[in-house]
Amino acid sequence: MAILRSRGSRTRQSTSDEFLIRALYEEHGKALLAYATRLTGDRQAAEDVVQETLIRAWRHPEVMANGEGSVRGWLLTVTRNIVTDRYRAKAARPKEVAESETAAASAGSVQRDHADAVVDSMVLAEALDRLSPEHRDVLVEIYYRGHTAAEAAGRLGIAEGTVKSRAHYALKSLRALYARRSDSNASLQEVAA
Structure with missing residues (x-):
């Protein structure tokens, strides 16, 4: 009740x-x-x-x-x-802004995430450290400093043909290092799966 x-x-x-x-x-x-x-x-x-x-x-x-x-x-x-x-x-x-206005206003000011570039540069630096000093010096002159084979030869005090030969073998060695690295990463991913 x-x-x-x-x-x-x-x-x-x-x-x-x-x-x-x-x-x-x-x-x-x-x-x-x-x-x-x-x-x-x-x-x-x-x-x-x-x-x-x-x-x-x-x-x-x-x-x-x-x-x-x-x-x-x-x-x-x-x-x-x-x-x-x-x-x-x-x-x-903060002021609320529509998505389209945000995209248009900040299209030029948005910076790309540089994490991948940092990782790539670290991996490349590690790979360059594994090369002989002669091979590393040739790659630095040609690819980092942008010199031609003749200019690199003059700076390093070696023949132009030697620069080309060392560049060829240095790149071949780097490819082999990257191939081994990707194979080990694939193995790790298989184990994780």
């Missing part, structure tokens, strides 16, 4: 709450919406603010029933506080 009474009182309470909110909206809704629109400058945002104001009124029905002060004054104050809170929250986080 007590359960039935509490359900009945809950039903009456929700009905009276609904009546209260409907009555508040009918009496003060237009004024709240006009005030919120003036504060926000945006009709949709103003509608959200009015909805939040009415939710707060629903959560605090004692304010509506206490008879002290103006109900409209309280609602307008709540509306202003909600707009102020939203303004402060928006100012605290």
